[in-house]
Each structure stands twice: as structure tokens, then as C-alpha cells.
Amino acid sequence: MEKHFDLAIIGGGIIGTATWYKIQKRHPELHIVLLEKENILADHQTGHNSGVIHSGLYYTPGSLKAKNCMRGREEIVAFSKEHGIDHDVCGKVVVATDESEFPFMEKIFQNGVENGLTGIEYINSDQIKEIEPHVRGIKGIWVPQTGIIDFRGATAKMAEVAHQIQPSSELMLNTEVQAVETGEPNILQTSKGRLSATNLIFCAGLQADRMARKDGVELKERVVGFRGDYFELEDHAKHKVRNLIYPVPNPAFPFLGVHFTRMTNGDIECGPSAVFTFKREGYGKTDFSLQDTIEALGYSGTWKLFFKNMKFGIDEQRRAFSKKLFLKGLQRLIPDLELSDLRPRRSGVRALLLNEDGDTRDDFRIEYKQHSIHVLNAPSPAATASLSIGDYVADMADKQFGYK
Ligand SMILES: Cc1cc2nc3c(=O)[nH]c(=O)nc-3n(C[C@H](O)[C@H](O)[C@H](O)COP(=O)(O)OP(=O)(O)OC[C@H]3O[C@@H](n4cnc5c(N)ncnc54)[C@H](O)[C@@H]3O)c2cc1C
Numbered sequence: 001m002e003k004h005f006d007l008a009i010i011g012g013g014i015i016g017t018a019t020w021y022k023i024q025k026r027h028p029e030l031h032i033v034l035l036e037k038e039n040i041l042a043d044h045q046t047g048h049n050s051g052v053i054h055s056g057l058y059y060t061p062g063s064l065k066a067k068n069c070m071r072g073r074e075e076i077v078a079f080s081k082e083h084g085i086d087h088d089v090c091g092k093v094v095v096a097t098d099e100s101e102f103p104f105m106e107k108i109f110q111n112g113v114e115n116g117l118t119g120i121e122y123i124n125s126d127q128i129k130e131i132e133p134h135v136r137g138i139k140g141i142w143v144p145q146t147g148i149i150d151f152r153g154a155t156a157k158m159a160e161v162a163h164q165i166q167p168s169s170e171l172m173l174n175t176e177v178q179a180v181e182t183g184e185p186n187i188l189q190t191s192k193g194r195l196s197a198t199n200l201i202f203c204a205g206l207q208a209d210r211m212a213r214k215d216g217v218e219l220k221e222r223v224v225g226f227r228g229d230y231f232e233l234e235d236h237a238k239h240k241v242r243n244l245i246y247p248v249p250n251p252a253f254p255f256l257g258v259h260f261t262r263m264t265n266g267d268i269e270c271g272p273s274a275v276f277t278f279k280r281e282g283y284g285k286t287d288f289s290l291q292d293t294i295e296a297l298g299y300s301g302t303w304k305l306f307f308k309n310m311k312f313g314i315d316e317q318r319r320a321f322s323k324k325l326f327l328k329g330l331q332r333l334i335p336d337l338e339l340s341d342l343r344p345r346r347s348g349v350r351a352l353l354l355n356e357d358g359d360t361r362d363d364f365r366i367e368y369k370q371h372s373i374h375v376l377n378a379p380s381p382a383a384t385a386s387l388s389i390g391d392y393v394a395d396m397a398d399k400q401f402g403y404k
Contacts, residue, residue, distance in 0.1 A: 008197035012036030016203030018390035037176035048348030053147035054381035072385030086264035089147035092244035095137035228272020237341035304358025
């Protein structure tokens with residue numbers, strides 16, 4: 001007989017782990033297993049992200065992103081204070097360098113106000129310089145709520161606390177879920193053998209669409225990976241950035257643009273870019289997976305996205321292989337940055353849930369069927385929002401799985 005659990009959560013990124021933490025807190029009696037295929041938690045999107053606690057500035061009022069970012073930000077800061085996770089609510093500046101950016105700047109400012117951000121304000125070029133002396137901008141937004149955090153540390157702590165609540169619950173690392181037999185109970189075939197669970201919650205990030213199909217979900221969309229490369233500032237140039245400096249995002253793209261981030265360890269990163277990747281969980285410029293490439297390039301949505309964003313895509317590809325071009329982009333915000341100030345750092349891959357028309361799913365998307373819940377789309381700011389998303393999924397589980 002295989003080992004049985006009340007609930008199996010598949011995927012030990014920050015979303016799966018926050019979901020375990022939240023459900024275990026509500027229902028200490030439940031015997032839960034968190035299954036993660038890597039040998040540590042948070043080793044994909046969560047551990048390769050920018051480490052920014054987002055404020056809630058950008059997101060459409062009323063959207064899941066807006067609601068969960070606002071709630072989740074407050075919760076993750078409180079959680080970090082309680083458990084000693086490295087973080088700093090240092091605020092950020094969003095900087096316009098050209099008047100053509102003003103209309104979208106106004107739009108995100110209004111979104112911020114409607115989403116309930118207090119204390120955000122427009123600032124002029126002198127005020128920008130007082131906050132970030134090396135930045136040249138013609139108008140800015142000061143956002144006091146933004147911060148930086150160690151998301152890997154936060155994820156590890158959520159798992160630790162969940163396990164303390166119910167020591168018979170388990171974290172199984174190095175355990176890949178390979179097949180799902182739906183039934184009562186569900187059977188999971190894993191790289192370490194079979195186990196059974198009454199209910200399932202899938203939080204598989206870059207593998208979300210594949211896991212959904214394995215569980216019989218009819219999903220038209222497909223996940224396509226977009227790699228983002230980062231540079232970091234050499235020690236002699238670190239004084240050029242104090243905290244967080246963001247451009248006004250281009251409304252045509254689902255990314256916030258290359259920004260400067262002080263990490264919790266004091267390093268200063270610049271990035272991420274956005275290039276199509278031939279491997280969903282590949283972090284090198286030449287990483288390749290035949291299955292990922294065939295699936296992505298055999299999908300009409302990918303090509304439609306390429307054609308719609310041809311110029312942006314070509315520019316990003318060129319930038320991926322040219323430090324000079326990367327620098328040129330950064331110099332829009334910090335003109336006195338030099339080539340010798342930068343060294344290549346690391347990369348992250350974002351999961352984009354693309355529909356057949358090449359449009360990205362902007363908002364979070366979480367769906368259920370009888371005995372399972374699928375987190376299908378959890379892009380940025382999902383790490384910030386993780387504890388609130390955990391509650392959202394826990395509410396769904398209470399209703400759907402009949403937890404009392
Ligand atoms: C470059 C980049 C920068 C970002 N910056 C920020 C930021 O500054 N702030 C912010 O709030 N958000 C940011 N984000 C977004 C944020 O990181 C993600 O939204 C969040 O980490 C998603 O978490 P997740 O748990 O859904 O996915 P992941 O962290 O990818 O976790 C999914 C997990 O599922 C596991 N898994 C998959 N398939 C299986 C299987 N079959 N069996 C077992 N395990 C499986 C994977 O190994 C993985 O650990 C950024 C993302 C990227 C990529």
C-alpha cells in the first residue's frame with residue numbers, strides 16, 4: 001500500500017509553500033505532503049527573482065494581482081519581522097526620462113491611489129536626485145511601500161513553521177510528480193514511488209500547464225519561458241545606486257523593464273532583460289531542451305507573440321549578447337554608468353501563460369475541479385503576494401474539499 005495523505009501540494013516554490021503554511025495553520029489536523037522535484041525549496045522562479053516586495057502600484061484595480069499584492073505585501077513584511085527574514089522597506093523611485101512616458105506614468109500613479117497606496121507622490125528632477133543622486137529623470141514617483149527581501153529564506157521559514165504545526169506532515173524534496181491518476185483517492189506516481197492523497201493542489205510554476213494536463217484539465221493556453229539576465233555593479237560603482245530605481249514600464253509588454261535593485265546582501269543588480277528561452281528551467285544563454293523548444297515553437301501563440309513584438313524581441317536578443325547594449329539601456333536612468341561598472345550576474349526564467357492569440361494572461365489564474373486546485377498563472381508580483389494567494393487557495397480548498 002502506498003503512503004496516504006489528506007492533501008498533496010505539488011511544487012515547492014513560494015506559492016506551494018505559502019499554501020501549505022496557510023492550510024496547515026487553519027487545519028492543524030491535516031496530514032499534508034509538499035512535493036518538490038529539486039533538492040531545495042524555491043529553486044526556480046522564486047529563487048531567481050529580483051527580490052523586490054512590490055507595492056501594488058501597477059496593477060489594475062480590483063484584479064487578483066492588485067488585491068493579493070496589497071494584502072500579501074503587508075503579510076510578508078509582518079512575517080519577515082516575526083521570523084527574522086532579511087528585508088528592508090526602503091521605498092523606490094519610478095523615473096520618467098522622456099515626456100512621452102507621462103501618460104502611462106499617470107495611469108500607474110492612479111492605479112496606485114485606487115489600490116490604496118498612501119504616501120505615493122510625484123517628484124521632480126531635483127527630488128529624484130535627493131533620493132538617488134546619480135539618476136537623471138524629468139519626473140518621478142516616490143513609492144514608500146516598496147522593499148527588498150530574501151524570498152528563499154521566507155519560503156524555507158514558511159515550510160519550517162508549517163512542519164512545526166503538524167510534525168506528521170512531510171516535505172519531500174528530490175521528488176518529481178510524473179503522473180496523476182485521478183480518483184478517490186488520487187494516486188501520484190513520483191520519482192520516489194507512488195503515494196495517494198485525497199486532494200491535490202498544483203503550484204508548479206514553469207510546469208503548471210503540463211501538470212494541469214496530467215490531471216485532466218483541458219487547458220488551451222501554454223506556458224512559455226522568458227529568461228531575464230541580470231548584471232551587477234562592481235564594488236567601486238555601488239555608490240551609484242542607493243535602493244530601487246525603476247523605469248516607467250512600457251504598457252505594451254508584460255514586464256516592468258530593466259531596473260536597479262539593492263539586494264538584501266548589499267549587492268546591486270541591474271535587470272532583468274526578457275528573451276525567449278529554449279529551456280523552461282534553463283539559466284544559461286545556450287541552455288536547450290528539445291521538448292520545451294518543440295512545445296513552444298510548435299504553438300501558434302508563441303509565434304503570434306513574436307510577430308506582435310518583433311522589434312522589442314530582436315532588441316532584447318541583441319542585448320542578451322552585448323554588454324554595451326545592456327549598458328546603453330541602463331544609462332537612460334544613470335548616465336554616468338560605465339562598462340567597467342558592470343559584471344554579468346545570473347538569470348531567472350518567467351513563466352508566461354500564453355493563449356493561442358499570443359496574448360499573455362495578465363492576472364493570476366487559479367482554478368479547481370472536484371479534488372484538485374491548479375495555480376495556473378502566478379507571475380510577478382506573486383512572490384510578494386504569496387501569503388495572500390495562500391489564503392485565497394485555502395479558501396478555495398475549504399469550499400471545494402469541504403475542510404471545516
Ligand atoms: C526574473 C524574475 C524576477 C521576478 N521578480 C519578482 C520580484 O521582484 N517580486 C515579486 O514579487 N515577484 C517577482 N517575480 C515573480 C515571482 O518570482 C513568481 O511569481 C513566484 O516566484 C512564483 O512562485 P511559484 O511557486 O508559483 O513558482 P516557482 O518558484 O517556479 O515554483 C514552482 C516549483 O514547482 C516545482 N515543480 C514543478 N513541477 C514539478 C513536479 N512535477 N514535481 C515536483 N515539483 C515540481 C519546481 O521545481 C518549482 O520549485 C519574478 C520572477 C522572475 C522569473
